[in-house]
Amino acid sequence: MIIPRPGQPPRTDGQITPIPLLPLRLPPEPLRYPALPSPLRDHRFSATYNVTTHIIPAAFPRSTPFIAPPPAFPSHEIDDEREARIQRYTRELISLQAQYVPDSSGTQPTVLWNVLNRYVRHGKGGGLTLLMLHANGMHKETFEPTIRHLLQAADEDTRYRIDEVWTLDAVQHGDAGLINADNLGALFTWSDHARDILNFILHFLPDTVTPSELPTHLPRVPLEVSSAREKRGFTNRELVVVGHSFSGCAATLAAHTAPAPFSGLVHVDPIIVPSTFNRDETIRNFIVRVLARRSGWSSREEAYSLMRKSPYFGAWDPDVFRSYVDYALVEDSSGKVTLKCNTIQEAVVFADKIRSIEAWSVLPEIDKRIAMKWIIPSLKKTIYQSYELVQEAVWRRAENVTNVVVAKAAHVVRLIWHKSFMHTQLTSQSGHPR
Template sequence: MLTDGHPKVLWNCINRYVRKDLSPSNRTGLTLFVAHANGFPKEIWEPTLATLLSSPAGHAIDEIWCWEAVQHGDAALINHGSLSRYFDWQDNTRDILNFFTNFLPTEASAAPLPLHLTRIPEAESDRRRASGFQFRRLMIVGHSYGGCTSTLATENYPQLVDSLVLVDPVIPKPFVSKESFAVSEGKTDGLLIASLSRRDTWNTREEVLSSYLKNPFFRAWHPSVLKIYIEAGIYDTTDEAGNPIVKLKMPGIYESVVFSERTVGLEAWQNLPYIPERIPIRWIVPDRSDADEFGPPGATGERCWIRPKNSSNIKIPGAGHLIAQEFPVELGEDLRDFILEVYSDLYSQRTIPRPNL
């Protein structure tokens, strides 16, 4: 049956971080857009951003927007009852592009913004789609699922993007044999089953922390990330008898629905060579030998150099796929170094202190 799309309105939630002293005299235009992995709220980036913003590179950043897909975090609570049991990763790409072209304010400002962003004028939207932002330099940082969908957004509208940082994105190289494909499918099925069986209800947040610290998966996380996950990924409610409990904002069924989609990453792979060379690409990849390559052996290296010009990469020592969760400080330091190199021209401006390197 053909329809005009999902019949219910869905909302995206976004955290905005802006310099308190931002003014027309010290504005650089550098705007960070940060997209999470499947299963995590937008606040999961805060430990990484704390490292970045406390560094010299923080002086060059006007504004940061932390994205939340429709079935994650606060968006999951708002959209409860309206979400479908089917999900195409292209929908997140569409939502990201909708934000870029129709809702991101024209210029960064320290002034408060309304709870619901107002739509920009249609003429401005058309101009952005044709030639990009006039007063912003958009740096995208995407991890895993967020890295894949942000890459697809870049491939479709490269004029909007100034630079791209990909933290082990789920952009798989197609398999050349049925056997290797079956192995990959088995890994994804394991993630899907694990998410379906994930516990989502506790009596208190203290009980959540206690149970997570007994789990090797969560024990590997940096303490500050685990703390913010329990703070921002869980909400207070009551059970049927009215007793206070806490629950995950994103239940396992929502996470498994996202894991079930397995084709958009292949589309992102096919178009990687055609991302314009003016856009610097930074690949941040795992160091551990047991990390999934998202494709046959050697796929990670090929992905990093499939568009060789203006590309760079780094392995985070000891890291697996969950780099943002396990090594937020090292991730923040690499973002710092990327900004200091790629946006060195910003430090020639009188209002930005030149860092001591």
């Protein structure tokens, strides 16, 4: 299903004046580079692609002051005590966001880290580079079943040639969440996720695609190179950024701030909404549900068995669910497993609602050169909740844009490897953006 263009021009209400992203600065030296927190992987991702994992310092400085997160839930609490604590934490996290004023002083000294996976084709280049950004509570490996299907399709159809794919853990998520665990507070702005995206694109993504192995700690590109790509984009890459849920919002803010490096932008049910769309109750419910969710199991096998029985995880594509159990959980020396992104940090991310309105406000201003694709799940399960709002969102920037509805998917879009993804028409047979 394709959502047709609306008959009337987009409304001008529901907008706010966005706060510019805090400029990126060099983190203080000497940096204490962390080790990878998870075992090295077999580099052979497929017959034609290798996978490796890399670490970079996240955007510096951070936009929010560090505020100690609420303590973990005691294991001995009775149900009434736990429910009261959940409600109190929910109120506290929402209140912190409501009081947040961006810190433009640049005095936050903590250096956080992003962890990325790189999937690179053997042999000659000439195709796209994808940067894939996960939803809240997920992780960089969430996309691996998607990536396998995309790469197989790209191998079979040269119109969709893909040379390299990068996936990035947001600072609270996956392996990055493990590295940053002691420095994550009770306040987070999606603006910093947008800055982390730009930090990688502008300062750490190598200038050209090479099948050669890269170091675990990616080196910063020279200042003249990052300045040139911020002004004129890449000379030897076509970069398509795929943002799911809150990452779709962050990618939009990033593309608005520095459009030149972007060739395409794929929105997967992004949280980009007008101020007239009240998300207060939705945010509160998400935080309550996340805080109430189980976060530890006696073994990976128990986690697999119990989660698979839940209505939420039970509906997932089996390969995506297996990837979640394999990569979203960390195992201690006794074999017990817990979430890499703990439930309090997932709740902290949910609490930010202003950035989604900022993204709505700047959406029409995104450079028309950037091909844009919207992938929307079932109209009954999208975050937009109504056909009219979906239609308004996907056509808010009406030039150089396409869309598709994946009718059997929900917001988590467990089947985003669906053929509709490959037929985004982001590229022509010559490989240039449409």
